[in-house]
Amino acid sequence: MSTPEFDLLIRNVRIVACDDDAGAASPPSFVAISNGQIAALGPSETLAPGATAKAELDGAGALLTPGLIDCHTHLVHAGNRAREFEMRLSGASYEEVARAGGGIVSTVRQTRAASADDLFAASARRLIELMRHGVTTVEIKSGYGLSLADEVKMLQVARALGQRYPIDVRTTLLAAHAIPPEFAGRADAYVDAIVTQIIPEAARLGLADAVDAFCEHIAFTPAQTRRVFEAARAHGLPVKLHAEQLSNQGGAALAAEFGALSADHLEHVDESGVRAMAQAGTVAVLLPGAYYFLRDTQPPPIALFRQHRVPMAIATDCNPGTSPGTHLPLMLNMACTLFRMTPSEALLGVTRHAAQALGLAHSRGRIAPGLRADLCLWDVDQPAELAYAIGSSPLRARLQNGVQHPL
Incomplete structure (x- = not known):
């Protein structure tokens, strides 16, 4: 033998x-x-x-x-929002910054103006930092383009990063991230564009592995989010959701209804939402970097997730406005100190459960x-x-x- x-x-x-x-x-x-x-x-x-x-x-x-898995990032973007950081330190809330023309739309302006080459170069620096801290798989969302051409540009840059560097990049279409300036006061019309133009084209080009949305009172309503999810389902794409970060909009239950891979943030989710996630097998993705950066005081309900056996993943939420960080192991410390997770739970959150949050449990995470x-x-x-x-x-x-x- x-x-x-x-x-x-x-x-x-x-x-x-x-x-x-x-x-x-x-x-x-x-x-x-x-x-x-x-x-x-x-x-x-x-x-x-x-x-x-x-x-x-x-x-x-x-x-x-x-290898560590960062299952929620907004890695591809142009510019930074250091000025807004100063505003919040002076007392402005997340909502006040957004309504003053800052927030996500500020990054949209900078990202739209950037060439694909410039976006690639800026994003590559952040990607390399993630890799230096042990990340082998990363999810990258769009959502700073908010138009067909610019959302496609972002997704193409994300794909190109995965082709250039030794890391597996998973892409998520987040066109329903904010209402672009040209659709101000016409949110439903923008949702029309997402479901009839942006999702179909991203699917046709094979640029998206999933579809996400921001269901919140400063973003998209549950009814608008449902339309986005229905379009994703029609094009064979799984869904994820920014849910219950600032208030309880019933987003977690909506995500569970569509069999979402994950619901993310979840500081304000209630027990009925947690129960729905448990029944659907939807992972709770916790983002302690954003919680820390925004000086939030309402932690996600870890005890409820444990009680209902909802898997908990952890991610950097790398983004220019609320979590400008690329150190995934640091997020383990934050999850333990801020959320009272155990070190074992935290490590599972960036391995096994993070893989599940991307629909990749069959191939990695253990x-x-x-x-x-x-x-x-x-x-x-x-x-x-x-x-x-x-x-x-x-x-x-x-x-x-x-x-x-x-x-």
């Missing part, structure tokens, strides 16, 4: 598989990789005698986790045979250290499809 030969053999690592728990690591173990997938793993003494590989990596006792060899090697002793240290970067190695790339 011949001994196996692998593409890569990682030895002497302590594995955090991120199955049902991420609170402890295995004894010294190995992971064998072939064709970009995990072929075998187990305690070091169980490695088949004579097993060989084209390359080997000695983990020297470091911690091995799945360390198991047959899954993608997207992996991170960390210079820490215990998994909890990834959430404990504020802003540290203990990443030793990052593997994408079984290939190690420079940090």
Whole structure:
């Protein structure tokens, strides 16, 4: 009987598989990789005698986790909103900034004016930072174009980033992010354009993996959101939703009705919304960076999510207005300190549950045979250290499809 030969053999690592728990690591173990997938793993003494590989990596006792997944970002945009940051520090609310012509529409102006090349260059810098902190899969939303041409431009830039860099990019069409200036006072007419023009064209071009909307009193009503979701369903696209961030609009229940992959933010969701999400299998994506940046005081109902067994994911929400950050491990610390999640819950939130929030649980988010060899090697002793240290970067190695790339 011949001994196996692998593409890569990682030895002497302590594995955090991120199955049902991420609170402890295995004894010294190995992971064998072939064709970009995990072929075998187990305690070091169980490695088949004579097993060989084209390359080997000695983990020297470091911690091995799945590659991190940032399942909610607005990474592609132009400019920044530092001035609005100053306004909020002076007492202006999120709603007041938006109504004064700032907020999302401010970034829309800058993004529309930017060329695709300029957008790519600016967004690439943010993407590289995510990768340096262990991200191997990232979701990128549109939503700063708010016209057919500019939404397509954003999605094309997002796709191009995934082709240029060793990271898997998933794209989400968020045309229903805000009402553009040319449709001021005519929100329903803009929704008409979304459902008859923007969604069909994005689907035809294969640029969107999902459709999102912002269901809020300063954005789109539940009835308007329903129209967007119906159009997404007609074009075979799954949905996600910015829900219950500033108020309870019943968005979580609406998302669940459409079998949404996730409902995101959720600071103001009630138990009926949580129960609906549980029944639909909709993931709660929590965004502690935005909560922190906006100095919010109403945390999402973690106890209800636990009670109803709603999976909780965590993401950076990287965006210029409310969460200008690219450090996903820092979000673990924020989720623990601000939301009182456990370090184990937080780590599952950027691995297994984040994969589920993107509809990718079948291929990544855990360390198991047959899954993608997207992996991170960390210079820490215990998994909890990834959430404990504020802003540290203990990443030793990052593997994408079984290939190690420079940090």
